[in-house]
Amino acid sequence: MVGIDEFFKGQHTGKQPSKARATGTSRKRKEQPVNSASNPINLEDSEDEHTLEAKKPSNQLKAGVSVEIVDEEPQPRKRQRATAPAPKAKASSPKKSPKSKIQSAEAGTAEALLSQIPSVDLDAVHVKETAQFDFRSNGNAGDSSQAAAEEANFPEGAPNCLLGLTIVFTGQLPTIERGVAEAIAKRYGARVTKSISSKTSVVVLGDEAGPKKLEKIKQLKIKAIDEDGFKQLVAGMPEEGGDGSAAEKARQKLKQQEEKAQKDAAEMIKVEEEQREKARRVQSKANTADKREPVREEDKLWTVKYAPTSLQHICGNKTSVNKLKTWLSNWRTYQKQGFKNAGRDGFGVFRAAMVYGPPGIGKTTAAHLAAKELGYDILERNASDVRSKSLLNAGVKNALDNTSVVGFFKSKHDGDVNQKNFVIIMDEVDGMSGGDRGGVGQMAQFCRKSSMPMILICNERNSPKMRPFDRVCLDIQFRRPDPTSIKARLMTVAVREKFQLDPNIIDKLVEATRGDIRQLINLLSTISTTTKKIGHENAQEIAKAWEKNIALKPFDIAHKLFDGRIYSDVGSKSFPLYKKIELYFDDFDFAPLMIQENYLQTRPSVLKPGQSHLAAVADAAESISQGDLVERKIRSSEQLWSLLPFHAIMSSVRPASKVAGQMAGRINFTSWLGQNSKMGKYYRLLQEIQYHTRLSTSTDKLGLRMDYMPTMKKRLLDPLVERGNDAVPEVIQTMDDYYLSKEDWDSIMEFMIGSDKTDLQIKKIPTAVKSGFTRKYNSMVHPVAIYKTGSTTAVGAKPAATPDFEDIVDADDNVPPADEDEESKEDTDFKKDKLIKQGKPKVASKRAGSTAKKSAAAKKRKTK
C-alpha cells in the first residue's frame, strides 16, 4: 500500500477547505467541492440559492440508502465528525484495515457514512462544454499499467463493503479513471449504473459532468460526492455493507443466489445419481453383452456435462427459443395449410428456420432441445459432412419425404404423433465452402419444398453466401446473453465443482469472452485444474488471457465503424482511437473497401450543427480519396508498410467518423472488386480488338475505345438492324477490313454504354438475320491479323516470314524446293498453326501444282 500519509497529503485541497468550512461561513464552503486546481470555482453570490436547493432533504429516495441530506445549520457540526476519522487514521496507523474498523465502528450504515461525506456543490461543478476532444488523453484509457497504479493508490476497503449501494459515476474524476473507479465499486459489491434514477443511492461527480445529469441529480435530490468522498466511502464502510436495510436486502439476494446455486447443484447431482443408477440397472439387465463402460461423469467435458438439458436451462434468448419452439410445434398445422397462411406471427409460410448468432451461445443446443422436447427425431448434418449439391441430393433429399424408423417403433408404445417425424438440422451452414459446390443453392431449394421441418444454423446471416436463404427461412436471431442470465448457471457449475467463484467478477469474465457461455465453462474448467478460486486477484489476468482475440469479419468491421456512438465523447472513451484502428487491422484489405462501399448508406448522427449530410459525405469522400494516396505508397514499389496505421485513419476511421450513425440498410459487400475485375475483362477485350485492328488503324487502345467504337458500332450493327440480311456482306466486309472476328463483334457491342447500349438493338434484329449472319461469317475464310510463331528464339532481326507479301512470294518461287526431311518437320509445325486450315484438302488439291513447293505441301495433306 502506498503510504496513507502521503495519500492524504495529496488530497489537501479536498480536506482543508472542509475544515475551514467547519468554522467558516457558507460562502467559504463553496470553495471546496472540487479538488482539481484547474477547476474554476464559482464565487458568485447568486449561486447560493442553488446550493441550498440541492441540499434540501429528499423524501423521494425510495430504494437503497435514503441519503441523509444535511441542512445548512447542522452542517458544521457534522463536518467535524466527518473529518475527524482522517486525522485519527493518520495518527493511529498507516495500515488501512484498522482505520476502516475504526470508521465502521463510528458509522455502521452507509447512510450514516454518506451523510458525513461532504456533498459536492453542483453548481460549482465545471459543466462540460463542447470541448476539444483530446485523443491523447483518452488514448491512455486502456493503459493497464496506469490503471493498476491507480488502483493501488486507492484505499482498500472491507470486502463487499459497498453492498446494496447503487452508484453512478459521471464526469472525469481527477485522479482515477472512471473505468477503474467503476471496477473498484463493483469489486466492493456496489451496483454501477450509467444513468441516474430514483434508485441511485449516490452519484460520484467528476469534472465536466454532463449538464443533464446535474439537473437530474438536483431533481431527484440524490447525494452527490466527489472522488475523495468516494474514497472515504470505500475506506469507511464496514464489511458486507454495514447494517443498512439496503445492504441487508442485497445480502439476502446474494445469499439466495448462492442457495439457489447450491440447490441446483444438488439437484443435478441427484439427477446424475439417478441416471447412473438407471444405467447400471440397464447394464446389469443387458449384462455381459455390452462390456463397454459408460463414460464416467468426471471424464466428460464440462461443456458436455453442464450442457442444458431442457429449453428452460438455456441462458438468455428466451424469445428466440420460444419462437423456434412455437414454429416447430405448429409445423404440422402449417403444413396442412400448405404454407399459405402466414398466421398472426408470420411463421406459417416457412418450412425452414434459420437460427443465427455468434458462437457459443447455444444455437445448436437450442435446436436439438426444441426437437427433443417436441418428440422429433433428429437428422443432423454439419460442416464435418460434405454437403455438395450432388451429395445433398443423394443423402438429404430422400430424407425429406420420409418418416423416422426410430419413431415408428417408438410410437407403438407412446402414440406420440411427432415421433414418426424428424427434423433436419443443418448445422454450420455458413461453413459450406469450396468443396460443397452448389450446396447452398440446393439447401435453399430444399427449404422451399421440404416436407420435414428444417432448422439451419449459421453464424453469419449477413454474408453474401447466405443470400439464397432470404425469404425462404424463418430468421431467428440468437444474441449474446447478458451476464445476469449466465451468472446463475456459472454459479451452479462452480458450486458443483467445489470451486470458488466470486459472483462480482462474472461480469468481467463474460465481457472477456463476449458472452460465449461455452468458452466460459471451458475457462472455468481450465482454471479449476490449477487454482480453486477466481477472485479479484486473478480475475483481471484470467480475463485478459481469455479475451477473445478474434478478427472481425469485414461486415462487422464496417458495422462497428459506422456506429455513431463510438465517436461521441463518452463513446470514444470506452472505444478510443486505437481500438478503432484495431478494427481496421482486423482485415486491412477489406475494411477500407467496405467503408467506401457503405459510407453513403448511413443516417449520420455525428453531424456538427449546421452541417448538411452532403457536406459530411463530401468530407468522408475526400478522406477516402486521400487514403488512397497513402495506399499507393504502401502497395506500390515503395512498400511503405509502416504507413498502415495512417492508412487506417485516412481510409477507414476518419471517413466513418464523418458519417457515422445508423445504417440505413444492410451493409453491402464491396462492389469494387467486382467492378475491378469487370474492368480487367473489358481491358483484355479491348486489347484483343486493338491487336486485331492494329494493322488498319493507327490509334492506341483508348483512342480505339473512345473514338472508333461509336462509329464502328454504327457500321457493324445499324445496317443489320435496318436492312437485315442484305447488310450482312457489307458488315462482314467491314469486319474483314479490320480483322475482326465474330467474338470481337460481340465484344464491341458490349462496350457501348448509356443510351447507346446495344442490347435492345440486338434484340430487334430478327433471329433469322442473326443466324444468317453467323452462318455466312463462318462459311467464309477471313483474314487473321495475328498468329503465334511459337517462341521468340527463332526470329532474328529480320522479321518472321510474311505470308502476305506478293513480292516476297515471287522471290521465293525461285528457291529450289526443300528436301523431304525439312518438309516433314514443317508439316508438324503448321498443324499447330492457326492460320493453316487442315480441313480443306479439296481446295488445296485443286490448286496444287502452281509451284513445286506448294504441290509438295498439298500432296502431303492429301495423303492424310
Add this chain to the structure above:
Amino acid sequence: MTSIFYKDEVLLREFNTNWKAQLTGKMSLWVDKYRPKSLDALTHTPRLTHLLKSLSVEPRDLPHLLFYGPNGAGKKTRCMALLQSIFGSGVYKLKIDVRQFTTPSNRKLELNVVSSPYHLEITPSDMGNNDRIVIQELLKEVAQMEQVDFQTASGAETGGLAHRYKCVIINEADSLTRDAQAALRRTMEKYSRNIRFIMLCESMSSMIAPIKSRCLLVRTPAPTTQETADALVKVGGQEKVTVEDEAILNTIAESCDGNLRKALLTFESMALNNEMCLKSSTALIRADWVVVILKMANRILKDRSVSSLVECRATLYDLLAHCIPAKVIIQELAFALLDAIHNDNHKIAVVQWASVFDERLRLGNKPIYHLEGFIARVMCEVDG
C-alpha cells in the same frame, strides 16, 4: 524458313486481295480509308511536312525521332509517311506476330509486334510494369543484328544504304516506366548504327531528360479548326456527302478539339445517320460515353443529394469498367459542369476541385474514390 507460311494458297489469295484492297484504299472507315500515305499527301501543318521531307532526303543519318502532340494530330500518320518516303510503300505491308517473354519471376508474357520488312512497331506499355524486359530483350536483339542488305535493287532509289538500319516505332512512349526508359538510353547510342527509334507520345513530361536529349523532338500540333474542316470537306467530297452548310463542319471540328481522328469518325457517324446529307441543323453526334458523362453532369447540378451521389457512383463504375480512363472522365465532367454553371464562384470551385482530384487520380490507385470525392465536393460547392 519463310516458306511455311505459303502453304495454303487459299489463304494466300485471301491475304493478297485484302492487301491489294488496303493498298488501293478500300478501307471501310473513312478515317483509315483517307489516311495520307505519303509525305506529299499530308494535309495540315506544312512546316512540319517540310521538315520531314528534308529528313527523308538524307535517310542515312536519320536521327532518333520523338513525335509528341495531342491525340489525333497525326503523329503515326506522319511517322509512317516518313518511313514510306525512305523505304518505299513496303512499310505499309504490315503483319503482327506474337513474341513471348519470360519475366525474372518466370511468368510468360506475350507481346504483339507489328512489323514490315523495314520497321518494327511495339507498344511496350501493353506489358504494364514489365516493359523493361521488352526494351532489354527485344530491342537489343534487333539492335545487335546487322541488317542484311540483300535487296540492292530497291536500294538504288534510296542511295543503297537505307536498309542498313531498322526503324523501331515505340507507341505510347510516355507510359514507359522509368526503368524501361533507362534501359533504352544506352541502346539508343550503342546500336545507333543498326537501329533508329521513332517514339510517339502525347506529352513529354514523363520522358526522362537523357532520352529527350538523344532525340530530334518533333512537335506535332493538332490541326486548327479550319484545317480540320478542310479535311472533312475533302473526305466528304470523295464520299459524296452533301454538306449544305459549312458551319456544321466547323461545329464538328470545334467539338473535337483538334482531334482529326475523332472529327472524321464523328463526321462519318453523322453522315451515316442522316443519309449522307448534313445540314446546319443536323444534331451533333457524341460518343456514347460522352453522352453518359453529360447526363451525369446535369444530374449533379440538378439533384445535389447523397442518393444522387449513389447513382453517380454506379455511372462512374460503368464508365470505368468500359475502359473510359478516369482522367478523361474527370476532364469531360469538369468541362460539362463549367458549361452548365453560371455562377462564377462555383466555376472557380469546380476548376479548383477538379485540379485537386485530378492530381490525386494520378497519385492514387483506385480512380473511383477520387471521382466520387470530386462529385461530392462539387455538389457541396454548388449547394453553397
